Amino acid sequence: MRAHLRRVGAISAMLWLSGCVSGPDYRVPATAMAVAPDAQGRFASSRAPTYTQAEPPDHWWQLYQDAQLEAYVAEALRANTDLRAADANLRRASAVVLEHQAQGTLRTDTAASGTLAHAGGYTLPSGSLPQAYALGITLSYPLDLAGGIRRGIEAASADAEAVAAARDHVRVTVAAAVTRAYVGACAANQTLAATQRVLSTQRDTLDATRRLAAGGRGTEFDVTRASAAVNRSAAAVPQLIAERQRAVAQLGALMGRVPSHYPQEVSACARPPRLDRPLPVGNGWQLIQRRPDIRAAERSLAAATATIGVETAELYPQVNLGASAGIANAPRHLLASESVGASVGPLLSWRWPNRRAVKARIAAANARAEAALASFDGAVVQALQQTDTALSTYSQALDREASLARAREDAAHASAQAGQLYRFGRIGFIDVLSAEAALADAESALASSQAQLIDRQVDLFLALGGGWSPSGPGDDAEAEAAQRAP
Template sequence: MMRRAVPLLALLAAGCTVGPNFLRPTPRTPEGWTRASLDAPAYARSRAVAAEIDRSWWTSFRDPTLTWLVTSAESGNPDIEEASARIAETREQRSIALAGFWPTLDAQASDTRLRISRNSPFAALAGGSPSAGGQPNPTQGAAIPTGPKPTLSIYQAGFDAAWELDIFGRTRRGVEAAGADLLSAERLLDNARLSLRAEAARAYLELRGLQARREVALQSVRLQRDTLGLTRSRAQSGFATEVDVANAEAQLASTEATLPQLEAQVTQAMNRLARLLGQDPGALSDRLTARAPQPPVPEVVAIGLPLDTVRRRPDVASAEAALAAQTARIGVATAQLYPSIRINGTLGLQSGNTANLFTAASRFFSIGPSLMIPLFEGGRLRAQVRLEEARQRTAAIAWRRTVLDALHEVENALAAYYGEQGRRAALMRQARAAQSAAALARQRFTAGLGTFLEVLDAERTRLNAQLALAQSAALVSTDLVAVYKALGGGWEPNPPHG
């Protein structure tokens, strides 16, 4: 009999797996990027090509400080640590799901004091008998026992074991869902790393842009102080008026007023970088205070193909894993509709006193299967299946939206990159012309051929043009960072953890 039972139990344990199997979705992507993205405008110094993306894109700026910041950002960033902690949570959830494959074993011991009713037929177990002497019961006609009180002690120690056969795959689907949740959490960690690298590069490039604008303002202050001195000298000689002197003083004060704001923005940018690296405010001041030129963008930016971008981006991979997990949960809910078989067993010692508890005669055991068939749950189980199916449809929509957003993000980032290059080209022409106009107006005023208002207007135009050019140069660089981030940053995800 036992030989026949073993193969039967193995067959039942193998069972079948109910619910839909996950089929990896195929993203619908165009064969290539739009012509607007690949056919760069004539003014663009940097253009995109459909070649394999540079996985270490930050090195294309050729700035050692930028490379150090990007590669060091992960070491102490609290957002990365939080995402890593969430992976630990999902890994333990998977371990809990895996435990469902194994039987449970519990050790138990008890000391029970039991008093049995004297009118019970089991009173004899305590040394008395309802028919052994005593007065008859006037209501039932039965004798009331007059022997010892029907009270006894039961001492028991042993082991309880139980094993639920995974006939319809409820445990297997649960493990499948937990594994997909773990993969989704890992891809979210990859996405956090990608975002951190892009944010560190962006913050650094913004810092260099602010330092460039501060330098323009400082140079303007020095030049305007010279102009103020010249105007005062000409006013003393009768070749300028007190109005000209007042205008020169007002222009100088206006430019000086921009310096404290720029200084505060520079400090905030350095603190933002320190925060990204998980360091205290001011920790990077010694390394970043010295002004450095704005890192130039590369002439060619490799962006690959749309399908490559979708497969590379960790947020798309995370959404796909979430869809797989939700598909598996449909199987978990469906398995609840089917019968479940549980093998229960108990082995131990039982006695009415401790003297002979550990003797062979006190041994006992029980083993056998139990069957549970859900008959009526008020519609709860089928509603749970429909709920998980609805959640799966929602997860599928979220995945498609993530894919679509990824494609649009790349195209929009490239449009912004090209557009800012065009703006920078125009601002460079404006800055050169404004510089020449300011120098000419100053020469004419010095020679007595022009008015101070000409100098004032020319100087104001020159300052605004140079400030705008410095800001645009930084925006071109940060827009390129946005392009790399939209492309998935050349991210190569780590293999899934077990």
């Protein structure tokens, strides 16, 4: 037994002198995808003049210079219900950090007791007191020689930072969703205006056809076909109004508004905001630092690594530095000097762990860390793939819009020429209807393409991870939790 105690004392002395903290110290592994030079360089699809290598701003929607859009995003970032839940999750995670930190502070325990004995059916033991009272206080401070508490704080802090990154991801998603909804409402208005322009032209054609038929230069068949074209275009109007209202409703929900307070003023938006200058996209290293999902994965890896130390500390004794004081005696002698007692000294606690079980938990913690590293690498690879795809898709969308704009101009010119030629009897009525149908298709395709172009811009900014900033709501959650703590 003495030999065992000497061994325990030697272990404790070595831990104390070396300042040992169990488990590995965390650092980003040298094999991680995030530190690979190929992952940190320029994006493969960013060499077109469409892009610049400047780092994108946090509040990328301000590039559109649309005050209404900026106001909607700001309101959503304050009131969105998903974001409120994410802020609450961050406050909870910050409170868990405080809980782990409290495990390494001074602990106080008090105890009081009273004994009342009466001689009757039982005989009092020799020397016992009929009435005795005791009051004591014990102070203990964990020395944390194996560093289990410190590793626990590291793990909890890393988990809280992962939750903060998840909250930032919600901010990114909310900002993108608000922009999409706003653009959707404006695009519906733009398409509606284009449809009404075509409809106006078709109605003019219908009126002219009726006059020609009345004067003997046309047929009732021509009138019927012209009327059918008008009705076909008019049928698209209710659908466009419904699309606009759906976008307005989505926008209101993102801002936490009830249906009676949806932002109906957006219905007056004539066209989507445009961004005609090259987009700032930065490089891979900036992307890795900025993407919330990558930061969350890296912090989860840090937490998993710290957990290895928490489990390893279970192999070593738990030592507390303690002191106690108290008084105990009969009531009339309670304040006498012989009633007072005190003690100071280390309190060694060792649960005599099942080493096989502890080592199994250490192996499980190591496996969790390996899985976390794989997830970290996967997040980097996915982010780079999403960004490269978004860059390529946006470039192609620009080319498509340019072609559709030229097609729309040609269709409008052809429709005007067809109307003149028909009035002079140079072409048949079917040619007029075909030219007007081609104009309607070109107007619709161009309006849809312009909306999709901004949607591709949002995809790109979403892939780049913009939309959060250190000064955003909820970032001071840990400090707030600390202030509320007693």
